Amino acid sequence: MxxxxxxxxxxxxxxxxxxxxxxxxxxxxxxxxxxxxxxxxxxxxxxxxxxxxxxxxxxxxxxxxxxxxxxxxxxxxxxxxxxxxxxxxxxxxxxxxxxxxxxxxxxxxxxxxxxxxxxxxxxxxxxxxxxxxxxxxxxxxxxxxxxxxxxxxxxxxxxxxxxxxxxxxxxxxxxxxxxxxxxxxxxxxxxxxxxxxxxxxxxxxxxxxxxxxxxxFPFKSPPAPKKNIKQFVLLFKNGQRLFVRRRPANGLLARMWEFPVLETEKLSLTKKELQKLLRKEIKLETEISVILNKMTHIYSHIKLEYVPVLITAEKGETEWSETPQKKWLSVPALEESALHGAHKKILTLPAFKKLM
DNA sequence: AATACGGGGGC
DNA sequence: GCCCCAGTATT
Known part of the structure; x- marks a missing residue:
């Protein structure tokens, strides 16, 4: 045999x-x-x-x-x-x-x-x-x-x-x-x-x-249910460039780049409600210009729902200064960068392209 | 022993 | 929408 x-x-x-x-x-x-x-x-x-x-x-x-x-x-x-x-x-x-x-x-x-x-x-x-x-x-x-x-x-x-x-x-x-x-x-x-x-x-x-x-065959027991996460993705725009930061050294998408995100219970906020939330959370004078449609991204153990928000930002604040952990990149540079998949997907949206 | 860790293909 | 994929490291 x-x-x-x-x-x-x-x-x-x-x-x-x-x-x-x-x-x-x-x-x-x-x-x-x-x-x-x-x-x-x-x-x-x-x-x-x-x-x-x-x-x-x-x-x-x-x-x-x-x-x-x-x-x-x-x-x-x-x-x-x-x-x-x-x-x-x-x-x-x-x-x-x-x-x-x-x-x-x-x-x-x-x-x-x-x-x-x-x-x-x-x-x-x-x-x-x-x-x-x-x-x-x-x-x-x-x-x-x-x-x-x-x-x-x-x-x-x-x-x-x-x-x-x-x-x-x-x-x-x-x-x-x-x-x-x-x-x-x-x-x-x-x-x-x-x-x-x-x-x-x-x-x-x-x-x-x-x-x-x-x-x-083979027999495989059912997988654990996915955790659900909701967040706003903050697209700070200055000229033709967007602000990105590096993720932490451990965990999900370790050391990849991302746009700043804001966890939320509720994704369907009006511009006014979101503006208020942003002022509270980031303490910067910024102006929301457009709220894009909700998107979904599935990881092996997480279901992520996210809403990209375009925000005009004035450079000059120390928060915007470039360090090894944060920088401003143009869309073509972002496409070739180690920006993670859920956020690269934003770059392909027709609604997003129109805004850049 | 169970859980965290991505993204795309196939049906 | 669900399952699968030339699995490994951490807890």
Missing amino acids: KQLFRQKLIVWFKENKRDFPWREQANWYKTYLSEMLLQQTQAVQALPYFHKFISRYPDIASLAAAKEDDILTLWAGLGYYARARNMHKAARIILEKYNGNFPQKWNETLALPGIGAYSAAAILSIAFNKPFAVVDGNVLRVLSRIYAIGDDIRKAAVIKEFQRLADELLDTKQPGDFNEGMMELGATVCLPATPKCDDCPLRELCRAFKDKRQPN
Whole structure:
């Protein structure tokens, strides 16, 4: 069974694998970069970012030498920004502590920032042929169906069970092809909603297929409800430029740029009510010129509702002075900056464009 | 063991 | 509107 599993999977993978740039003239840097980009991210979405990063930072030394803000700017729009900051830290460790070579021991790899069990196994197996099995969302789906395992994959203990199973099944002679084969199968054939079982090389080995219960697997308990946040987004305008500040070093969208925001219970205020609120909260003589329509932005655990407000500001107040944490930028500069997604979305509004 | 952490694609 | 994605770090 195990031998047949490995052989069918690897033969299928070699014939059916998609072409990706990190699979061409592969080296460990490309494998590493691709794995960081691909965490919780579909391959098609990571693709343009891979090209941008390889072009700008072709090797580990150039990545390590980069400024964090430049890496964050290049990463802007992809999400999970801790990946970018951790990748930068890891690059410096690889350069300094390991002399520019990737550490090939399990414990050393796992100790790098941004690398957990999945990424360690992926990089070591794909780039260095080391016998470690990956368990990602694809592997969970494929194995839960083949073995008809109905345990809740949201639980850490269950993922450990699947890790043991994957370790047993791994083809230790070709660990990279085995791992990539499992993930490729999950990504292109053993799909979440409508699996293409007719095209599956492991069909005869699949318990869920035999029982026609594919949609029952994997089982995942319902997610926690999203927190609701409402805020006004303050677009302070002086000439052609808008005021932005840097977010705190920790938490949501850490160190990304944003327009100042004002949390509120109620988003539907008249201009007069909002003007009064602003005077109380920011203690500056400003004049609201336009209140734009409500917008919504969904994060993994938050539902954000926000109303952009254009405000004319006179420069000269010390609050408006530029520091490393705050500055005035034109719209074209904002578009290319590390302004976070919810606020970049404002720049695309026709109503906003008319005002600038 | 549970929660925080993004944004886009597919149905 | 809901689920998913080549998961990791923190609590």
